[in-house]
Amino acid sequence: MSPPTTIYFFGTCLIDLIYPKAGLAGMQLIRNAGVRVIYPEKQSCCGQPAFNSGYRDEALRVARAQLACFPEDYPVIVPSGSCAGMIKHHWPELFAGQPDEQRAQAVARRTFELTEFLVDVLDLQLTDLGEPIQVAIHTSCSARREMQVADRIDSLIAHLSNVEVLEHAHKTECCGFGGTFAVKQAEVSGAMVEAKSNALHETGAQRVISQDCGCLMNIGGALEKQKRNLPTQHIAEFLLERTRAAKA
Amino acid sequence: MNQQQALHHRIDKALNNPQLRRNFRTAMDGIRERRADQFPDDSKLQALREQARAIRNNALGRQAELLERLEAKLISNGIQVHWAETPEQANALIHKILHTANAHSVVKGKSMVSEETELNDYLEERGIEVIESDLGEYILQMAKEPPSHIVAPAIHKNRFEVADLFREFHPDQPYTDDIDELTGTARRVLREKFANADAGISGVNFAVAETGTLCLVENEGNGRLSTTAPRIHIAITGIEKVVEKLADVPPLLDILTKSATGQPITTYFNMISRPRQPGEKDGPEQVHLVLLDNGRSRIRYDDELLDTLRCIRCGACMNHCPVYVHVGGHAYGTTYPGPIGVVLEPQRLGIDQVGSLTSACSLCGACGEVCPVKIPLPKLINRLRAEAVDAKREADSVPGQGSLRTPGEAMAWKVWSGIYGTPRLYRTFTWLATRLRRLAPSRLKPWTQYRSAPKPAAHSLAELARQEGFDHE
Numbered sequence: 001m002s003p004p005t006t007i008y009f010f011g012t013c014l015i016d017l018i019y020p021k022a023g024l025a026g027m028q029l030i031r032n033a034g035v036r037v038i039y040p041e042k043q044s045c046c047g048q049p050a051f052n053s054g055y056r057d058e059a060l061r062v063a064r065a066q067l068a069c070f071p072e073d074y075p076v077i078v079p080s081g082s083c084a085g086m087i088k089h090h091w092p093e094l095f096a097g098q099p100d101e102q103r104a105q106a107v108a109r110r111t112f113e114l115t116e117f118l119v120d121v122l123d124l125q126l127t128d129l130g131e132p133i134q135v136a137i138h139t140s141c142s143a144r145r146e147m148q149v150a151d152r153i154d155s156l157i158a159h160l161s162n163v164e165v166l167e168h169a170h171k172t173e174c175c176g177f178g179g180t181f182a183v184k185q186a187e188v189s190g191a192m193v194e195a196k197s198n199a200l201h202e203t204g205a206q207r208v209i210s211q212d213c214g215c216l217m218n219i220g221g222a223l224e225k226q227k228r229n230l231p232t233q234h235i236a237e238f239l240l241e242r243t244r245a246a247k248a
Numbered sequence: 249m250n251q252q253q254a255l256h257h258r259i260d261k262a263l264n265n266p267q268l269r270r271n272f273r274t275a276m277d278g279i280r281e282r283r284a285d286q287f288p289d290d291s292k293l294q295a296l297r298e299q300a301r302a303i304r305n306n307a308l309g310r311q312a313e314l315l316e317r318l319e320a321k322l323i324s325n326g327i328q329v330h331w332a333e334t335p336e337q338a339n340a341l342i343h344k345i346l347h348t349a350n351a352h353s354v355v356k357g358k359s360m361v362s363e364e365t366e367l368n369d370y371l372e373e374r375g376i377e378v379i380e381s382d383l384g385e386y387i388l389q390m391a392k393e394p395p396s397h398i399v400a401p402a403i404h405k406n407r408f409e410v411a412d413l414f415r416e417f418h419p420d421q422p423y424t425d426d427i428d429e430l431t432g433t434a435r436r437v438l439r440e441k442f443a444n445a446d447a448g449i450s451g452v453n454f455a456v457a458e459t460g461t462l463c464l465v466e467n468e469g470n471g472r473l474s475t476t477a478p479r480i481h482i483a484i485t486g487i488e489k490v491v492e493k494l495a496d497v498p499p500l501l502d503i504l505t506k507s508a509t510g511q512p513i514t515t516y517f518n519m520i521s522r523p524r525q526p527g528e529k530d531g532p533e534q535v536h537l538v539l540l541d542n543g544r545s546r547i548r549y550d551d552e553l554l555d556t557l558r559c560i561r562c563g564a565c566m567n568h569c570p571v572y573v574h575v576g577g578h579a580y581g582t583t584y585p586g587p588i589g590v591v592l593e594p595q596r597l598g599i600d601q602v603g604s605l606t607s608a609c610s611l612c613g614a615c616g617e618v619c620p621v622k623i624p625l626p627k628l629i630n631r632l633r634a635e636a637v638d639a640k641r642e643a644d645s646v647p648g649q650g651s652l653r654t655p656g657e658a659m660a661w662k663v664w665s666g667i668y669g670t671p672r673l674y675r676t677f678t679w680l681a682t683r684l685r686r687l688a689p690s691r692l693k694p695w696t697q698y699r700s701a702p703k704p705a706a707h708s709l710a711e712l713a714r715q716e717g718f719d720h721e
Contacts, residue, residue, distance in 0.1 A: 011713075017681055017708060018704060020705045020711075037719070039713040040721055050661050052633070053637070053661065054606075054634040054638065055665075057638075062668045065669040065671065141611075141612035144613075174614070178610025178611055183695065185607055185608055186695070186697060187260060188263070188574055191574045191575075192610070193699065194698065217702050218699065221702065224700040225698060225700045
């Protein structure tokens, strides 16, 4: 696929309300690559929280409200593996037999996770302008398994000459977020995020990078609660920070 | 205590047992690595998974016909066939076979289906001595515990815990925590039992319709002894274990052993096709097969959930499950733990009984990635969550449908969908949340038990996008 002239940016409800700078950074990276970015203002959420809780009618109602945001045939870019996965892989199931099934399928087909789009479509070339830093990468389960784009974050960071990536133990294991899982099975989720945050901390990295803000909210929240001095950051913000000349 | 509270109680108990957690972590890390070593070439693995999926799908699609062929072939081979719809029927059938043959002692190979029916208790209550001969099961029989894993039933115990059990049950033996010596003790005790037992009971991995062959996969030789040394052999299995032809077995066996224990092949692979023939020196005089339904036919009513029955019981899903690795098999409280248990048990036993299990999953997808027969486990778990809270779905699907719907949660999602499904309301909500962010609670149990609370940003992305001059339609 050659780079499009215009894309829609689906910011996700978590980024909209809690981590807007991650979303904005994603939009700026795409705009800086010469692509027009539209942020449809009527967007809210892909419907995943209700879908994963078994409330499919409610999920459908919210997912359906998003369809009007994407009237043109532009790609839809999502700065989250799990929300992109919801649209790409679960909307077709959720909308099956509905009058707007075709529209939902069309949106699903042109949905990309952000790092997937930056690497596969834009072939983004980056020059590292930052100080040397060691980071650990947590790849979300949705990016890894559902979207199959786990290595895109690695290839983006590989452009950055001053960034060293440190591997953590049980790297491919879930951080324990899982949406309402963190509430319904709080103790197991707590044990999982404890293991994950310990493993990340033990690398000695200065920062944790991920492509999913759900994982970052979970891991970052745990690290903060444990009073570890290990900040977390979304990949889009990290890339923008590294490639932007320090302001004099 | 309702099922949800009981589940939480079991989980808390597991999480507060550091030894148990270390045992599972170590065991699962090892088994994951050994499995991965067996599949160095991903494209070959994917081809084999696809082949195994197709074989199992073919068998399920033609199950009624294949079961008839299997029965006819078994009978012509001299193997007696019995059908049981419920665990009680299966137990009663087996007891009757034993009673008729005047059999008072049984040596058992490993069988998860007999765990389903709680066969040991049933027979012991009727005065029959039952000895488990699989080393793991033997340990658990001493400990009076159910299996915590379908392939490695005593995986939750380390060797010191096993040594303590041997000290208690074999006080005549000198104490040792050396694994080989412990195994030696078990071997000496069990040899005696194999030689003297009246009957052997085993499970079945594949029942081949074409030839009437019962295939049994094992590592210790106890399966071979249980099925050949005593004068009666009774095999028990679920009706879904039937496969069409002998040529279906090698690919299934290949992916089963590699997925289960990371072995290219197990030490023993038994193919049982008939009882002892005139002039033969060994083998059982009678061979019986008990085919158990126990809710399996009901699963077949549904095209999506039918995938559950492809399972070949390798345990790879639980080995790779991050929930299972932290809490272990007993926390699930069902015969089958881990992701396959979360999918199978609510269908078998009812959502009203064990539907809460569907919450014990972060939908990370690790199970679906390794399943040798490509059961879409995360998708099925999600489907069962919908079954659990939605009372108006099609009838005759999953028992206890809708029984976990609570007015509070249903109302919360209704309100949520009202706000998030109405752009104007959603914008008002985010505007308010960002303006009132200082009022956001810093304690949100249970989230903040392990993490700090997230706070709304000062401005939403929608606002920032406008400020930065992005188009908004």
